[in-house]
Amino acid sequence: MDSIRIRGGNRLNGEIHISGAKNAALPLMIAGLLTDDTLTLRNVPRLADVALLMRILGNHGVDIGVDGKRMGVNGIAGDTLHITARTIVDTTAPYDFVSRMRASFWVLGPLLARCGEAKVSMPGGCAIGTRPVDLHLLAMERLGAEIEIDGGYVIARAPKGLTGNRITFPKVSVGATHNALMAAVLARGETEIENAAQEPEVADLAECLVKMGARIEGIGTSTLNISGVPRLHSATHEVLPDRIETGTYAMAVAMTGGEVDLIGARGDLLDAVVDVLGAAGVAVKQTNQGLKVSRNGAALAPVEVETQPYPGFPTDLQAQLMALMTRAEGTSTITETIFENRFMHVQELVRLGAEISLNGDTATVHGVETLRGAEVMATDLRASVSLAIAGLMAEGETVIHRVYHLDRGFERLEKKLGDCGADIERLSA
Numbered sequence: 001m002d003s004i005r006i007r008g009g010n011r012l013n014g015e016i017h018i019s020g021a022k023n024a025a026l027p028l029m030i031a032g033l034l035t036d037d038t039l040t041l042r043n044v045p046r047l048a049d050v051a052l053l054m055r056i057l058g059n060h061g062v063d064i065g066v067d068g069k070r071m072g073v074n075g076i077a078g079d080t081l082h083i084t085a086r087t088i089v090d091t092t093a094p095y096d097f098v099s100r101m102r103a104s105f106w107v108l109g110p111l112l113a114r115c116g117e118a119k120v121s122m123p124g125g126c127a128i129g130t131r132p133v134d135l136h137l138l139a140m141e142r143l144g145a146e147i148e149i150d151g152g153y154v155i156a157r158a159p160k161g162l163t164g165n166r167i168t169f170p171k172v173s174v175g176a177t178h179n180a181l182m183a184a185v186l187a188r189g190e191t192e193i194e195n196a197a198q199e200p201e202v203a204d205l206a207e208c209l210v211k212m213g214a215r216i217e218g219i220g221t222s223t224l225n226i227s228g229v230p231r232l233h234s235a236t237h238e239v240l241p242d243r244i245e246t247g248t249y250a251m252a253v254a255m256t257g258g259e260v261d262l263i264g265a266r267g268d269l270l271d272a273v274v275d276v277l278g279a280a281g282v283a284v285k286q287t288n289q290g291l292k293v294s295r296n297g298a299a300l301a302p303v304e305v306e307t308q309p310y311p312g313f314p315t316d317l318q319a320q321l322m323a324l325m326t327r328a329e330g331t332s333t334i335t336e337t338i339f340e341n342r343f344m345h346v347q348e349l350v351r352l353g354a355e356i357s358l359n360g361d362t363a364t365v366h367g368v369e370t371l372r373g374a375e376v377m378a379t380d381l382r383a384s385v386s387l388a389i390a391g392l393m394a395e396g397e398t399v400i401h402r403v404y405h406l407d408r409g410f411e412r413l414e415k416k417l418g419d420c421g422a423d424i425e426r427l428s429a
């Protein structure tokens, strides 16, 4: 298993190109199941999760051509995928795949809508909470599917097809909204999804589905109205920039000081994060190219933050913010409201000298003057990168083990940071 070694203390200066969003690319790729025509996706990041999803879709009989030319500024823009699900040869998504990536559970809706049946293993993904699938099942049942759970699999059947209905989610779920939306676009009649997730990645999926011929209103709001159509067709769509990667690098620059242009980043997807960074004393400005992030001299001020569904502060940036606040002048409080077990980074940050106490869903972070390098272990995707942020300002050497978590969601992290002056390298096992 690879590790990453960082020698802390260097300021970051230069440019980082922001990749396409993992959490948009995955549902967009899955949407390819909904048509026998070709869906072309541009700006797809090269990530372990994308590679795994290609294998999963391949297992259903989907043909995926990759145009691997690294086009765009400095040859960095993402891959282009041509996804063709001419015929679905297998409607089962096996444990071996789905247990490794949460998003693969989202094949349920499209398979059911297109084939009238699906057998999908209960999902895995980052171990950040119990992460049930009741809301996904509620949505499928509201659309007329019969659901049975057997041997760790969700078996869903709708032999006469799905029928539109009102789906009211008791809680906001990104994944259940993706699943409901992809099922509803091919269901007979009208569907209304109430309390839908408003995350930009849901809107990105909906916009792609519209290009494929779906009829969806209310995109970007909490109520989605869908008029089912009998078939979808080919389309070309560009994956939106990764707001979590953007926020992560913004926090890395905030940590070390310096000035970095995040090329291709969209500040409008990160209002809550830009506000928090501003309160901490970090300047973030939209430019023609993306976002310019700088902290020159000013001390980091502590903040009080609670994670919330979009447009609130994202849970996927909670660990990174906590790493940053370990060096603030004063005491911060960070409350995690989305996942009950998303504090696995705390004990690893403490190894680096952070002072953090936990009380239920709230972490109290007392800023310290010095962090000291140590060996630490990545426990999940965003936790891993929070350790990298801390390592960038820790005295001496930090070695992060189990970076396969990181490779799920950050494309060439060590190159992007290294090009801006970080002393960082991958140690191959």
Ligand SMILES: CC(=O)N[C@H]1[C@@H](OP(=O)(O)OP(=O)(O)OC[C@H]2O[C@@H](n3ccc(=O)[nH]c3=O)[C@H](O)[C@@H]2O)O[C@H](CO)[C@@H](O)[C@@H]1O
Pocket: 023, 024, 026, 102, 103, 129, 130, 131, 132, 133, 134, 135, 136, 137, 171, 172, 173, 174, 175, 176, 197, 315, 316, 338, 339, 340
């Ligand atoms: C691949 C991807 O895009 N993953 C993102 C997605 O995960 P994911 O789609 O899994 O997260 P959800 O939005 O569904 O989860 C939100 C909350 O709802 C709960 N819940 C969810 C489904 C369900 O059937 N029942 C239920 O109770 C979850 O346990 C959690 O407490 O959104 C999360 C919240 O922004 C992000 O942290 C993840 O990075």
Ligand SMILES: C=C(OP(=O)(O)O)C(=O)O
Pocket: 023, 101, 102, 103, 124, 125, 126, 127, 316, 381, 382, 409
């Ligand atoms: C939690 C994440 O991913 P997943 O939902 O795939 O576990 C994430 O992207 O931070």
